[in-house]
Amino acid sequence: MNLISVKGLAVSYGANAVLQNVSMHVAPGEIVTIVGPNGSGKTSLLKAIIGALQPAAGEVTRRPDLRIGYVPQRLHIDPTLPITVGRFMRLTDRVDRKACTKALETAGVPDLFNRQMSQLSGGQFQRVLLARALINQPDILLLDEATQGLDQPGSAAFYRQIEAVRAETGCAILMISHELHVVMSASDRVICLNGHVCCEGTPAVVASAPEYRALFGTGTGGALALYRHDHDHHHHHEAAE
Template sequence: VNRFLRLTNRASSRQMEEALALTGTDHLAKAQMSKLSGGEFQRVLLARAILRTPEFLVLDEPVQGVDFNGEIALYKLIEDIRTRLNCGVLLISHDLHVVMSKTDRVICLNGHICCSGTPATVASSDEFKSLFGDQAAPGLALYEHRHDHEHLPDGGVVQIGDEDAAADSSSGNKPGTTTGTRVDA
């Protein structure tokens, strides 16, 4: 794993250690890439992507080869990294449930951009309905996420506009930060 991370020739040992720790793979530093599980492999790829604290991450099917519980954990990790690094994320996925429930903006492609906007806007568009049928949208978990609040460790939510919340805000997530998403139909 360390050898794989060094291929970029631009990261210090400290940066590699931090990236592995952030993705929960620091115990794999001396492991062979070929011996990693699907989830471990994807986390190491994510560690490599964040080595130099990017402003924007492009993640193409980041949960490929990962079991269901691993997918949930990996999507949570991506969310945490996005907040911690205050970076944008372009997530390319065919998993419409994740796309519609975990993103701010959706771009639906089918050889061209057929529709784009918030998940609710896309799900109600004629183009989306013609691709997936009228029954697809009601079955999807739609959740419009706004960055006008802070998620607390205990599960609570505090509005960022609240003076106390603004003083306690530790995520660095700026209101209006969005996660871009592309769905290939």
């Protein structure tokens, strides 16, 4: 059974139709990425999926008892506020230290528990947000432009971490992103959205689809190959250490 199924979804703000006739699904353990230009309805789709927005038409079905972990864009924390990573992890959930430590490990930042949030780099901060989303062992992680503000190597490293999380926990991942080449190569399936579903399929299929090229041009093919190379290189490097 799919974790999430969306059928014939329409979303409007007043007279303005943002999404029309959108159907998509996420199966257990799958990494699905939604790409699309600004204003294409990506965030509205995510809001409809988590139930924060009432669709004008269509339906969203979530598997009963589905546990969702949500990784926001950038969370702003007052830099003058003294709060450690460990304390931040336990702000809303009464979870024990062991669960926090485990989640930080899975997110690739095992040694940050006692660090001040204000002293983290952008990449570390995003991984702490990821760890926080992992605490309740979700069936699916939702990421909304989770690498905004990170540079290209930082984004690539973050998405590699996402792949590692899936490999370790088996949880499904639904991501929204505008960083095409980076997320596409980390995805099993890509959905190209522009008010409706323009095309979907494996990264290779979508990258060569005319609808995708019409929206994004053809420049991402080379970048896809480049990332793949980095990716392999990265793993060999790790093995050599």
